[in-house]
Every structure is written in C-alpha cells, then in structure tokens.
Amino acid sequence: MCCSRLVLSFCFILFHAVALTFAQDPYFCFETGNYTSNSTYKANLNTLLASMSSNTEIDYGFYNFSAGEGSEKANAIALCRGDISTEECRSCVNKSSHDLLHYCPNQKEAIIWFTTCMVRYSNKLIFGVMEDSPLSAYYNTKNVSDVEGFNKVLKPLLDRLRIRAASGSSTRKFAVGSAAAPDFETIHALLMCTPDLDELECSNCLRKAAEYIPKCCDGKQGGRYIAPSCDLRYEVYSFYDPAAETTSSEGKERHSSKTAVIIAVPTVVPVLLIICIYTFYLRVRKPREKDERKSEIVDEMSNAESLQIKFSMIKVATENFSTANKLGEGGFGVVYKGRFSNGQEIAVKRLSSGSGQGDLEFMNEVQLVVRLQHRNLVKLLGFCLKGSERLLVYEFVPNASLDHFIFDPIKRAQILNWDRRYKIIEGIARGLLYLHEDSRFRIIHRDLKASNILLDADMNPKISDFGTARLLDQTQGNTKKIIGTYGYMAPEYAMRGYFSVKSDVFSFGVLVLEIISGQKNSSFAEGENVEGLLSFAWKNWREGTVSNLVDPTLSSSSTAEIMKCIHIGLLCVQENVAKRPTIASVVLMLSSYSLTLSVPTKPAFLMYSSTRPDISSQSQNSLEVTESDPLVLALSQP
Numbered sequence: 001m002c003c004s005r006l007v008l009s010f011c012f013i014l015f016h017a018v019a020l021t022f023a024q025d026p027y028f029c030f031e032t033g034n035y036t037s038n039s040t041y042k043a044n045l046n047t048l049l050a051s052m053s054s055n056t057e058i059d060y061g062f063y064n065f066s067a068g069e070g071s072e073k074a075n076a077i078a079l080c081r082g083d084i085s086t087e088e089c090r091s092c093v094n095k096s097s098h099d100l101l102h103y104c105p106n107q108k109e110a111i112i113w114f115t116t117c118m119v120r121y122s123n124k125l126i127f128g129v130m131e132d133s134p135l136s137a138y139y140n141t142k143n144v145s146d147v148e149g150f151n152k153v154l155k156p157l158l159d160r161l162r163i164r165a166a167s168g169s170s171t172r173k174f175a176v177g178s179a180a181a182p183d184f185e186t187i188h189a190l191l192m193c194t195p196d197l198d199e200l201e202c203s204n205c206l207r208k209a210a211e212y213i214p215k216c217c218d219g220k221q222g223g224r225y226i227a228p229s230c231d232l233r234y235e236v237y238s239f240y241d242p243a244a245e246t247t248s249s250e251g252k253e254r255h256s257s258k259t260a261v262i263i264a265v266p267t268v269v270p271v272l273l274i275i276c277i278y279t280f281y282l283r284v285r286k287p288r289e290k291d292e293r294k295s296e297i298v299d300e301m302s303n304a305e306s307l308q309i310k311f312s313m314i315k316v317a318t319e320n321f322s323t324a325n326k327l328g329e330g331g332f333g334v335v336y337k338g339r340f341s342n343g344q345e346i347a348v349k350r351l352s353s354g355s356g357q358g359d360l361e362f363m364n365e366v367q368l369v370v371r372l373q374h375r376n377l378v379k380l381l382g383f384c385l386k387g388s389e390r391l392l393v394y395e396f397v398p399n400a401s402l403d404h405f406i407f408d409p410i411k412r413a414q415i416l417n418w419d420r421r422y423k424i425i426e427g428i429a430r431g432l433l434y435l436h437e438d439s440r441f442r443i444i445h446r447d448l449k450a451s452n453i454l455l456d457a458d459m460n461p462k463i464s465d466f467g468t469a470r471l472l473d474q475t476q477g478n479t480k481k482i483i484g485t486y487g488y489m490a491p492e493y494a495m496r497g498y499f500s501v502k503s504d505v506f507s508f509g510v511l512v513l514e515i516i517s518g519q520k521n522s523s524f525a526e527g528e529n530v531e532g533l534l535s536f537a538w539k540n541w542r543e544g545t546v547s548n549l550v551d552p553t554l555s556s557s558s559t560a561e562i563m564k565c566i567h568i569g570l571l572c573v574q575e576n577v578a579k580r581p582t583i584a585s586v587v588l589m590l591s592s593y594s595l596t597l598s599v600p601t602k603p604a605f606l607m608y609s610s611t612r613p614d615i616s617s618q619s620q621n622s623l624e625v626t627e628s629d630p631l632v633l634a635l636s637q638p
C-alpha cells in the first residue's frame with residue numbers, strides 16, 4: 001500500500017516537479033519482495049530490530065546486525081548522527097524502527113531517515129556496499145540573497161568536510177563544520193556515511209549528494225540530501241552540537257523533528273534521482289553571533305569540565321556583589337553586572353538557595369543549558385558552585401530589557417518603530433521555537449515577559465532566564481511551586497500549576513499584544529475596563545475596532561502586518577489550551593503572508609489590572625506577589 005502511494009507521488013514529482021508535504025519523516029518501502037506476517041523473515045526482522053534498539057555495547061552510533069540464515073536472513077543498518085549521545089541514538093533507532101515497520105508492513109526491504117538517525121533493512125547483503133540511490137533532497141525554502149557568494153563558500157566547505165568524513169574510521173565517518181558566508185551568515189554543514197564503507201565509497205556517495213545541490217536547490221539557505229549510504233545537510237543556522245566541530249568526541253543535540261516534507265521514490269531503479277521538497281521550519285537566518293565575544297573565558301568553556309568559574313573570580317568581577325552592580329532581582333535570585341579582568345562583561349545570576357537539587361544534578365543541568373545556543377537566547381557562559389552558592393554567568397547584553405523601551409512613551413515612539421517591533425516579535429518566537437522544539441530537550445521557559453527579553457546593540461531580542469526552571473529542578477509538568485509573572489501567566493498554570501509549551505505560548509501572546517499597544521497587561525486600564533489588555537483586545541476584535549489597540553505612534557503603513565500580529569496574539573492567549581497554536585505555527589504565520597489564520601476564540605482573562613488577582617482563594621494557599629517580579633506561588637498539592 002505504502003509503496004503504491006510512494007510510487008504515485010514519485011511520478012507526480014517527476015512530471016510536475018512539485019514539492020509535496022507530508023508530516024512524516026522520509027522513508028521508502030522497496031518493492032523487492034514481501035513477507036507474510038507468519039514468516040520466519042518477519043520473526044528474524046523483529047529480533048534484529050529489537051536487538052539493535054536494546055544494544056548497550058555499541059557507543060559509536062553505527063549498528064550492522066543480522067538475524068537468521070539463508071533466504072530468511074534479515075540484515076539491518078542503523079546510523080546515528082555523530083553529535084548525539086549514545087542514549088539518544090538508541091532511542092532514535094528504536095523509534096525509527098517502529099515507525100518503519102508501521103509504514104512498510106510487509107516489505108522485506110525498507111529505509112527511514114529521522115533527523116538524527118537512519119534505519120535500513122533488507123534481505124540482501126547491505127554491509128560494506130555503497131548505495132547512493134534513492135537519493136532524496138529536501139530544502140529550506142528560504143532563498144539566499146547572494147547566490148554566487150554563498151556557493152563560493154558552500155562548495156569548499158562541503159569539499160573539506162567530505163574529505164574529513166570519508167577519511168574517518170570504520171566506526172565513524174562524520175564531519176561537521178562551518179564557514180562565514182556573505183551577509184554575516186554562517187553556513188553550517190554536516191556530512192556522514194555509514195562507516196562500513198571505505199574511504200573512496202564514502203567520498204563518492206557524498207560527492208553525488210553534493211552534485212545534486214545545483215540541480216535541485218541552488219540558492220536555498222539549506223538542504224538535506226540523503227541516500228542509504230550517506231547524508232549531507234547544510235543550513236545557515238547551527239543545527240548540530242557545536243562541540244562536535246572542534247572535538248571528534250561525542251556530543252549531542254536535537255530531537256528528531258518532524259521535518260515535514262518528503263519525497264518520493266522508487267526503488268529498483270537505481271539510476272533515478274529524486275527530489276523535491278520543502279521543509280524545515282523557517283528558522284533563524286543568521287545563526288550564532290560573530291565571535292567577537294569569544295574571549296579566553298569562552299574558549300576555555302568549550303571544554304565541559306571548565307564550565308566552572310572560580311568563585312573568587314566572580315567576586316572580583318562583581319566587586320563583591322556590590323549593590324552598585326545589581327542589575328535586577330527576581331524570583332530566581334539577584335542579577336549582577338560584572339567584568340572579568342580581561343575586560344569581558346558578564347551578568348551573574350546568584351540563585352536563591354533552597355533548591356533540593358544535588359551538586360551533580362545541578363552541574364548536569366548547567367551543561368545542558370550551556371548547549372542551548374541560539375542568536376535569540378542569552379548565552380550562558382559558565383557556573384560556579386561553592387558551598388551553598390550557585391551562580392550562573394551569562395554574556396552581558398548591552399541594551400536594557402524590552403520593558404524599558406516598550407512601556408516608556410518616549411522611547412517606544414522614538415526607538416521602536418514597527419519594523420523593529422516586528423523583528424523583536426519574530427526573534428522572540430524563534431528563540432522560543434528553539435527552546436520548545438529544536439534544542440536537545442524541550443525547555444519550557446515559564447517566565448517569558450518583557451523584562452526577560454534583552455536587546456542587543458542592534459535591538460535584536462534575546463530571551464534570558466531560560467532553563468532556570470530546570471536549574472532549580474522544577475522539571476515536571478505539574479509543580480507545587482509556581483514561577484511566573486503577574487500578567488503573563490496562563491490560567492491553567494496560575495491556578496493549577498500545570499505548565500506546558502502552551503503556557504509559554506500564552507505568555508508570548510501577551511507579549512505580542514503589549515508590543516503592539518505599548519501597554520502593560522498587568523496595569524492596563526481603559527476607562528471602565530478593569531479586565532486588562534486581553535479583554536480590551538478581544539472586545540475590540542469582536543467589534544471590528546481593533547485599531548484602538550494599536551500604539552498611536554505606529555505608522556499606518558504597516559497596518560496589515562500589525563493586524564496579523566494582533567490576530568496571532570489573540571490566538572496565543574485563547575483560554576482553550578488546545579486551540580493555542582504551537583510556537584512552530586506562530587513562526588510560520590509570522591513568516592508567511594498567505595496563510596489563512598484561524599479565528600481566535602475567547603482569551604483567558606485573569607482579573608489583571610487595578611485589583612490584584614485573588615488567586616490564593618483558588619489555590620488554597622499562601623501567595624506572594626510582587627507586581628513586576630516573578631511571582632512565586634506556593635500551592636499545596638490538590
């Protein structure tokens with residue numbers, strides 16, 4: 001069944017060159033033979049796949065196993081990306097094997113590619129045999145502005161990495177690297193082969209994949225080219241563990257994202273190349289910041305052990321945590337500005353004690369948060385653990401936080417024109433998307449608000465304070481201790497302590513409406529309206545007077561975009577959690593001009609504004625609230 005569907009879509013593509021989107025990882029069911037459900041082959045295959053996913057001895061991410069004898073023998077290969085951990089590899093192999101059996105329920109030969117691993121099986125001998133077909137291609141739909149300049153950087157980068165990957169060992173043929181491209185972009189690329197190939201075979205497979213780029217997807221910002229024996233991908237953002245760039249040791253990263261599109265393919269026809277597609281989320285254009293802030297300190301950090309920074313050094317940097325250096329204070333602790341002796345400016349967060357977490361767990365969490373790197377996130381440089389002190393050291397972001405601009409009538413009129421505001425909204429959405437879906441772990445921020453959005457010298461937004469909930473060991477979806485801020489908390493979280501990515505989406509929606517109106521949700525009052533910004537926005541939306549919401553200093557030439565953002569904001573703050581979009585859809589909505597958005601339903605109103613919400617009566621317990629700082633709610637377990 002699935003074969004015929006694939007063949008159909010293949011033809012479709014062949015003749016119409018149209019990109020298809022499936023919300024699935026790419027796979028192919030080959031028509032080289034079927035098995036029946038009671039066959040020995042089927043039993044062998046099950047044993048084989050189970051033995052791969054449960055194998056705990058292999059730590060290099062490549063499995064070449066077989067089971068059974070003679071014509072009933074099943075052979076399988078699984079290959080993980082060289083930057084993910086053994087554990088992630090195993091779970092990816094397990095998941096992809098299950099999916100593959102499901103998609104190809106009776107074909108003896110099949111293959112599937114996830115973002116971080118590939119699984120393939122056959123009744124034929126597949127070990128040590130180079131197979132470069134079917135070759136499929138996916139591309140990032142975004143165009144590069146300077147195609148020639150981009151290709152001038154891309155080609156040598158791919159050549160260099162191909163040679164490096166091909167010359168790898170019999171357990172690992174993997175290379176990643178990056179190079180600076182025009183427009184301040186950096187191209188990141190990842191190339192790998194199944195390591196059972198010899199050097200020449202690997203190189204040939206990757207060469208063939210690379211040769212396909214101009215035929216398929218010239219001028220695109222990214223693409224992935226996959227064949228049974230090799231995999232090549234490049235993007236203008238970092239999509240692999242940067243630690244894999246410098247070391248050849250194991251790193252980690254990413255979930256297997258639903259890449260969306262795929263394409264099709266025949267089998268049997270070794271000569272045919274196929275292509276198409278579309279996909280990947282539309283993400284960050286310029287990835288990591290330039291390396292200017294790479295000081296000795298940061299260099300040292302690339303080594304996980306040296307993430308630890310001496311207490312004495314931090315003490316000196318912050319002038320013994322002097323009040324003059326205090327940048328702010330929140331539910332997580334106090335933040336100080338500091339400067340290392342080499343001149344590097346830092347922000348130090350001194351966590352309030354009281355987390356039940358052990359030192360080792362804390363260090364593990366830091367190592368995780370340190371790996372979260374995205375241009376819309378403030379970078380964590382290191383930490384310090386001394387006695388009961390737990391300190392986090394971040395890069396210092398020069399401009400103040402968004403609240404200093406957006407809620408200031410003069411600054412918002414002078415500095416935050418609509419283009420800047422739109423860029424800020426987009427940047428926040430991308431940073432959040434990275435936290436929710438693209439980082440190695442799903443990170444729920446839980447305290448997204450204007451004062452947690454820092455602005456760099458170019459007014460690009462950087463989300464701060466992410467991962468702090470993890471660092472305080474509050475990783476469950478239902479928590480006794482609520483950390484969040486008055487005005488931004490989703491009702492299910494404020495009232496029941498239940499948090500999810502959708503509670504972050506809610507806070508994002510509030511932020512969007514604040515950015516558009518220049519008004520603070522928690523202190524919004526308009527005439528008789530004491531229900532706050534959300535209710536005001538909703539009322540005007542329903543009455544067709546939504547322009548009442550828009551900051552009068554914004555130029556009317558951007559009305560369409562502003563209206564789209566109000567629409568998105570209202571979708572995000574809907575009371576019905578399931579109806580709120582994911583941040584991935586938000587990013588898509590922001591980057592597309594032709595999507596039809598769904599109609600928002602009623603938002604959640606928590607009685608914000610002039611009166612304090614009486615949440616305590618709903619949560620049966622004490623509650624400390626400060627207006628602008630994170631609010632710490634102590635809930636007793638229901």
Ligand SMILES: *[C@@H]1O[C@H](CO)[C@@H](O)[C@H](O)[C@H]1NC(C)=O
Binds near residue numbers: 001002004031034106
């Ligand atoms: C294998 O099974 C599929 C249906 O699952 C069918 O379309 C195909 O013709 C079969 N192939 C052979 C060689 O029997």
Ligand SMILES: *[C@@H]1O[C@H](CO)[C@@H](O)[C@H](O)[C@H]1NC(C)=O
Binds near residue numbers: 038040
């Ligand atoms: C498997 O079942 C089919 C009928 O479904 C039967 O014809 C065949 O002989 C069985 N094969 C084995 C190996 O038991």
Ligand SMILES: *[C@@H]1O[C@H](CO)[C@@H](O)[C@H](O)[C@H]1NC(C)=O
Binds near residue numbers: 053054091094095098
């Ligand atoms: C593989 O995944 C299945 C569910 O998809 C799970 O039940 C099973 O425990 C996993 N096996 C291993 C070895 O992780």
Ligand SMILES: *[C@@H]1O[C@H](CO)[C@@H](O)[C@H](O)[C@H]1NC(C)=O
Binds near residue numbers: 142143
């Ligand atoms: C990229 O360029 C092609 C034509 O070269 C155009 O059809 C397409 O719409 C552009 N895509 C984007 C996302 O701008």
Ligand SMILES: *[C@@H]1O[C@H](CO)[C@@H](O)[C@H](O)[C@H]1NC(C)=O
Binds near residue numbers: 064171195
């Ligand atoms: C499996 O792969 C390893 C490492 O590449 C290799 O040494 C071994 O010979 C392979 N086994 C088979 C059966 O091909």
